[in-house]
Amino acid sequence: MSEPDLGGPWSADDSIAAGGPGWWSGNSRLLVSAVHPGVVRKSARPHAAHLTTPGAEVALRRAAADAGLGPWVTEVDEGLEMPDLRASGYRVATYARMAVPLRVESMVDAFRQIGDLDVDLPVLDVLADLARLRGVLATLPVVPPAETEPLERVVVELRALLADGPPPVPSFADVTTGNVMVDAAGRLQLVGGTFAAAVDPLFTAGCLIAELCPHLAEPEDVFTWFWGSFDRSAYARAQLYAIADDLRWAYVSRIATACKDDKGFVPELYGVHRTRRGLWALKDASFRDWKAAA
Numbered sequence: 001m002s003e004p005d006l007g008g009p010w011s012a013d014d015s016i017a018a019g020g021p022g023w024w025s026g027n028s029r030l031l032v033s034a035v036h037p038g039v040v041r042k043s044a045r046p047h048a049a050h051l052t053t054p055g056a057e058v059a060l061r062r063a064a065a066d067a068g069l070g071p072w073v074t075e076v077d078e079g080l081e082m083p084d085l086r087a088s089g090y091r092v093a094t095y096a097r098m099a100v101p102l103r104v105e106s107m108v109d110a111f112r113q114i115g116d117l118d119v120d121l122p123v124l125d126v127l128a129d130l131a132r133l134r135g136v137l138a139t140l141p142v143v144p145p146a147e148t149e150p151l152e153r154v155v156v157e158l159r160a161l162l163a164d165g166p167p168p169v170p171s172f173a174d175v176t177t178g179n180v181m182v183d184a185a186g187r188l189q190l191v192g193g194t195f196a197a198a199v200d201p202l203f204t205a206g207c208l209i210a211e212l213c214p215h216l217a218e219p220e221d222v223f224t225w226f227w228g229s230f231d232r233s234a235y236a237r238a239q240l241y242a243i244a245d246d247l248r249w250a251y252v253s254r255i256a257t258a259c260k261d262d263k264g265f266v267p268e269l270y271g272v273h274r275t276r277r278g279l280w281a282l283k284d285a286s287f288r289d290w291k292a293a294a
Helices: 014-019 046-050 056-066 103-114 126-138 149-161 201-212 219-227 232-259 268-283 287-293
Strands: 028-032 039-044 074-076 079-083 169-171 180-182 188-190 197-199
Touching: 039 046, 046 232, 056 079, 103 169, 103 180, 103 188, 103 201, 103 219, 126 149, 126 232, 149 232, 149 268, 169 201, 197 201, 201 219, 201 232, 219 232, 232 268, 232 287, 268 287
Parallel strands: none
Antiparallel strands: 028 039, 039 079, 074 079, 169 197, 180 188
8 A cells, every 4th residue: 555645734732741751751752744645754853863773763663563563654854654543432540540450461462573573783782871862961052960870880780780681672662652643442552653663572571560550550561461471580671761761861851951942841750760760660669579580
């Protein structure tokens, strides 16, 4: 099937920002065209240049579309163009919309299926990339995120604990409910991809735990849905990766703050939330057990 012609003028739509979906208001902004209703253009925010693996998002988004896991995308000079899923009854998967039986399990399974896709992506060493992001922060006119020193010390330990893991697999690696859309029947579409890369699958599992637990599910359940069975060592590695993901989002939020060109864009709030989640994880009674089991 041929892709539609998506030419025409594009402009910001305030109703999109008001909806608050992560893929629209986080690393990208969305524009709409009066000439082509039902189509949106995803344009990266300035800070996204520090985050992406060139070419990986398009490759993974197209593989996901072929598998029915996300909408088709067309690459243009200004970014990506895709259907506005709201026209088909989809809405951003807020916690309230996901608090329905089986929806969280379906979301976890969708991210698991991404790992099964046959697509060639650059391999991302998540822990090494944290050091790179910290280096990016040092070049920007912004104060480093507060309260992250304990997380940074733990990440140094994790480099040895997580050195030998499963082979890397495709991942959107930006696991938030805001990067998922759901319709009234519970059908899901994955719409993220800024961080697309091949990673340790247990990193993706950790991202899901960090995003969904304890608000929507128990971490052991999320892990089992993703991994297929409960394995103590693999679960421990996923929990440690969740802490690394907390630190990553703390860094990304500060990079976004330094680069933002829109006064209404307030990325630092999510970074504060993730920093606090990471610090809470360090105080979890199981933290030492996770390090021992990993």
